[in-house]
Amino acid sequence: MAPASNAPIGTWTTDYKKAQEEAKASHKLLLLDFTGSDWCGFCIQLDKAILQQPQFKDYASKNLVLMEVDFPRRKAQ
Secondary structure: OEOOOOOOOOOEEOOHHHHHHHHHHHOOEEEEEEEOOOOOHHHHHHHHHHHOOHHHHHHHHHHEEEEEEEOOOOOOO
């Protein structure tokens, strides 16, 4: 797993336990985004078309705890 790719710091987490705790404490839903950020065309399209849009970001900030689970082909060195 790699850290969240294009996500701003503080918006997406890669720590499942932390995400669960935050969702429970804030009474928000937990959204897990399973992605292949450097090879999956559908994942890249979802990121651009939905996840990076202001409307989604606004909704997510009020209603969701966001977690990215990334499986890149090129591993960070």
